[in-house]
Amino acid sequence: MLEIGRAQRTAFVARYLRLRDLQREIEEGLNVVESWNAANAVIYYGKGGEISTNRREEVEMGAQCPRILQASLVYVNTLMLQDVLAEGTWADQLTPADRRGLAPLFWSHVRPYGEVRLDLEARLDLTQAAP
Numbered sequence: 629m630l631e632i633g634r635a636q637r638t639a640f641v642a643r644y645l646r647l648r649d650l651q652r653e654i655e656e657g658l659n660v661v662e663s664w665n666a667a668n669a670v671i672y673y674g675k676g677g678e679i680s681t682n683r684r685e686e687v688e689m690g691a692q693c694p695r696i697l698q699a700s701l702v703y704v705n706t707l708m709l710q711d712v713l714a715e716g717t718w719a720d721q722l723t724p725a726d727r728r729g730l731a732p733l734f735w736s737h738v739r740p741y742g743e744v745r746l747d748l749e750a751r752l753d754l755t756q757a758a759p
Contacts, residue, residue: 663733664698670740671697698733705732 644650671694681687709732712718 660731663731667698667701667733667735668694670735670738671701701735701738702732705734 644654681690709730713722
């Protein structure tokens with residue numbers, strides 16, 4: 629089994645070195661993973677992002693909460709991107725390659741440190757994003 633694994637890895641490396649499209653695809657996938665990890669570092673910054681307990685409930689919360697926050701962040705960012713792209717000026721300026729390059733996982737507008745006031749009475753204006 630070890631020899632079969634080595635042969636498969638060797639065949640993959642040979643194919644990787646030969647095919648530029650495969651190299652691009654793998655690089656794009658790695659960029660997505662790095663972006664997710666960077667977002668996790670921004671979202672889950674307390675104690676260096678490390679889980680410092682052995683209690684199962686706290687470990688599960690520490691693992692699941694950043695995922696929920698990331699999903700919420702991606703959802704809100706997607707709605708904001710849709711609002712911007714709905715404007716005619718951007719629709720004319722962006723090429724198909726530009727549109728493929730858009731990703732909803734960005735956090736430059738997020739304040740991860742300091743005090744954040746949450747107003748539960750206010751809502752996001754989602755009227756333009758609705759179909």
